[in-house]
Amino acid sequence: MTRISGKYLAKRIVVSYLTLLVIMSLLFVLLRSMPGSFITSMISSGMTAEQIERIRETWGLNEPLWKQYVQFMINYQTGNFGRSPTYNAQVWDLIVRRMPRTLVLFGSTFIIGFIIGPLVGMYLGWWRGSTKDKSIFSTSLLLYSMPSFWISWLFIWVINYELDWLPSAYMFTQFPEFEWTAFTVMRDVLYHIALPVMSLTFIGWVGSMLIMRPTMNQVTDEGYVFLARAKGLSERTVMVKHAARNALIPVATGAVVSLAFLIDGSVIIENVFNWPGMGQIIVSAVLNRDFPVAQAVFFMLALLIVVMRLLTDVVYTYLDPRIKFGEGE
Amino acid sequence: MLDNQSGSSRRRFLQGTGVAAVSAGLAGCSGNGGQSTETTSAAPTTTADQTPTERQNTDITEGGIFNFGMGTAPKGINVLATSSAYSGVITDQIYEAGTTIDPVNFGVHPNVFTDWDFTELDETGDNDQPNVRIQFNVRTDGLTWNDGTEFTVDDVVWSYNYLLEQMPGGFTASLSPIKSVSTSDSADWDAKMILNKPIGTYDSTQLALPILPKHKWEGVSDFKTYEPYKNGGPVGLGPGVVTRYEPDTAIEISYADRSGEYNLSELSWREEIPGLITGGPFVDAIRIRVYSSTSALTQAFFEGQIDSMYSGIRTSRIQDVKDAQGKMLIDGFDTGYGHYSFNLRKTPLDDATFRQILGFAFDDIYWTERLQRGYAQEGDFVMPPGYKAVRPETGSDQQLLSGPSTQAFHFRQSSPGVPDVAGIRKFLTEGKVINGSQGTFVGQEYPGSLTGVEGSQGETKHQYTFGSVQSTVLKESDQNPDKEIRVNGKTITEINGGPMTMYVYPAKDSPQTAKMVENYIGALQSIGIPINRQVMSFNTMLTKVYAEEDFDIFPMGWVNLSPFATNTLYSLFHSDNADDHSVAESEGAKKNTGTLLNNPMGYGLFDDASADELISEAQTTMDTQQRNQVARRAVERIYLDFPTMVTSYDVTKWPVNSADWKGFIGNIPGPGSTYLGTQFLQVNQK
């Protein structure tokens, strides 16, 4: 196994950090090139020019753009996200309140998707070309082609609207009658999360399956698989214990790509299911020109993606003996 | 959500009022602005259907929890910093003001202040106008803050001075004429306020500002960052206490916590207003659930999770409410209007003749009947039909909304839905103007103006002719017009370096507006006017229209206008609130200031399109009757000058659970929005 040198690790971290800085700069420029400004919603008739000036000053809009930029970058280094003009609250408070909700939705979808996806992928890859493979594979591609909001509507329509089995909005019962214990809260969350997770995983699992299937197919030709078979192990054991294990590495790397996919999904799903998370505010923040909130949410998502990429890179390097980035540096 | 942009905002630009197209409410001319209209006038009964209004009830069961739904989260509950209508739903239950307006007759009544009076002083203030001293008494017996603290006159004086010092944006228009507020030396009065000019509607504006508790707000140096809920509040004089506040999902306002302490609903004036119930609130609490989409909100109502919702229900579900057991619709009327407005700085929109034919080409029936499914009334004046006292029909024998003098700019059609192209072209080439005199215009009789007022422009400004089609917009048009208009011999494309543009924002909140714009542009093209549409987001449009005044025609709407007209007319149609591009130009300074003013049309900047004098006169008239008369003339002047085309007023249908609740008041403006506070005070278990 390759040892990862400290130098390599340090370099990767610095590069990730720089990437993040560039992303922030890019966002600063892009958000401010949108026509319109949040000041529009704060100025009303009858205000004197002075008062408007004062508002502009409060929000630092009178400073030259480069100064605003420098201030913004400095603030973010120190974790100061500013205030939201539309929510009239500290952006950090908003994030702290909403981030866990998004992570719950996100996390459960991610986990379920990454159990179903590789399992199906393993099966299909192993039996590639069979009738089963063909029919399941084409069906899953059909699922993958559905717009997430549309399938959510269908689920809500049937399961909530017609059958009234599961709730179609929120994370908790808003005004609970039951006693507030760890168990009841858990049950309540599960009850509320079922439909959104169902809608999101219905499509989301296909991503990891698509990665698993071809790699699984590749390892079937590898020597150790023949060896395992030759040993007289059952087909099932060979498939699960020997082949699938090795095919999982690219799936793990692919997880980062699916992460981005899930973010898109959760933006839509949070809106459809009234899930008060980050995805819900990012859209309205952009459309209302609430720059402090938009920047902060973009930053958190970018941070998530960059950190995940860094982690998978390092783990991948550590696991895969064929890659030797760490040496010679 | 994308909306819901800012969703609806009580005092600001606002998009989509549920049932209607796009509306915008604004500061300075909002709900509580103005003095009493004729208090004897009959209850407005303009909006068809039967009224569910109930008379005083003797059999009231107290208790229960009323569940309410909103489609957008409130933007904080700091009464000074937020202007969101959804925040208002909560803050209205917490804060009280000196005076209050009843929703039926729009009379100004005592609230925290018991009585008040004014005297004109000899000194002069702004523009050589006399200063005015207002004196008032404060109700201190039995009234306490909702945290139990004692309430004193000192609180009121401190509160006003705090507002004057901080000048929060939403209240600037009311605060700026106030010179000072102090305790009174006179034995008859508790406190006095000096205004730097006469303001006819002082009792519903200056005396109707929220009163803040000194013990909570003292020492708050920046009101914007103050968060009341984190500081044991919000504390006010109102009936409610916020007992749960999760702005994204659930909010609870408890009345039970305050039982026996609140007495402002027991004031005797309430008994004289038909439909108002004395002695509320009767429920233990209001629970507000926040939904992110209208679909979810509507669904929750039908499933019984909520007893009612903010504003109204979308038109597609109105029939379902009618059919449903135990649900009913409370009728109400619009507090504003939907409109298309024109930029008077541009040729040929600077000419009344041209602007008026834009009215002839707008298919009102398609808009109100087909697209709004009959839940909108055809528009005419800039005051909605509910504000009868300031409508020009008052004092004439013509019918409200349907009298011939209100139909001057009705759609002129040759066959159903097809504009009368020949007639409209003739109106242009003959250079006619409807300026208040009797006559026949494009095949329709006009009996003359209702108030006797004349339009600013007596005759046409430009020479209109029709020639061969030259502009590409028209050549490519599906309408295949046979001729194109020439203004003083040139095509509009030549004059402005391009065709006219009509702004429109994405269909999200208003697919109807998108459809209407398509129809309207088709009609204008068939006449031979080169025009196309430009799609932009609502936010972009606000900037383009209100900050830059870079537009030809745009559709939008207003809500929460003042029932006393003057403030509204001033902020929407007075030249003080228009960006005068020409003046700055001569000074060599920036031509356009980029500030947001509510009169982007530039109405009032030009001698041949102005109601400035009438508006100013109305504003400073202290006598109610007289003021309303002047206001009516101003309203009709604006109608004839046609800087803005009023397309419709919404017919509001507010859905409630009538199986379990009663006490709702109907036939008032904004029954589920503007006067929601009144409903909460009245609702009681069946």
Added chain:
Amino acid sequence: MATEQSDSGQDGRSIRRRWEPRIERLRRGWDRYTEHKIGVVGLIILIIYALWSIAPGVFAPHSPDWVAYLGEPPIKSRLTGEQIRSLPHPPAFGDPFFAPFGTNSLGNGVLTLVIYSAQNAMYIGLAAGMLSSLVGVPLGLISGFYGDTWIDEAIQRFVDIMYGLPFLPFLIVLVAIRGITTTNIIIGIAVTSWLNNCITVRGETLSLKERSYVESAKVAGASDTRIIFRHIMPNVLPISFVFLAQDAAGAVIAQASLAYLGLADFTANSWGLMLENIKSTGYVFKAWWWLIPPGIALMLMAASFYFIGFSMEDVTNPQR
């Protein structure tokens, strides 16, 4: 002239000689492709959509301006209140009018709108797919060819940055900056979707440039451009077609998501807009005939691109 002719004659022969194996390869590829049923199905679906795009009028029962009860334009009458209240109308077959998938709330035929919208989706899918290939493939080629140099490093860092921006929210910002038109939506999708393309092509190039024929071309003194475009590109093209198909599918879905969030160009007919309209008018759970067809149409278009893409992947991937 004469020399040129003879040149071209020689060229003709040499071209034929050069192209014969390629045509042969293509034919073998096609045979292999048709082994995949889903590939054939995808192709058939796509051909139907192409026909709808070219001549919607032939397939649709009405024009998009047709209105229930009133018929085709020019319309010289109005709907009665009762007629308006009956809209959106469930499927009707001749009585009181013919609309096999019913109508929307304005009285336009749903089937007609579905057919007329194919053009928009086809355009967005193909244009965004091609644009993202046009960006991704050359960058991937360059990055791979100059692997481990500063050029590669720069491109890879840029890709890293773009990966850090979540696709849909970023797309919303782009569309908000440039205005809501179909063209801008396509550009937005292309700008955000070329990354996978670039990375895969880079990986492919990295391994190809180690092959002996590339080495020998280098030794023979061929220029970098020539090596990239003559020797490497033809070998990465198949894989980039796979990505083109996948990007096209992604673009069709992304456009629908944008429409859901209210960022659709409503001057064009599109499935996304139909779904957005059913939401904003409040008929999501009330008019299944209006909700289901645009969704199915969207799904089948995206699926047909995926079907073709994955079948082609098998063709290009000689394993198995």
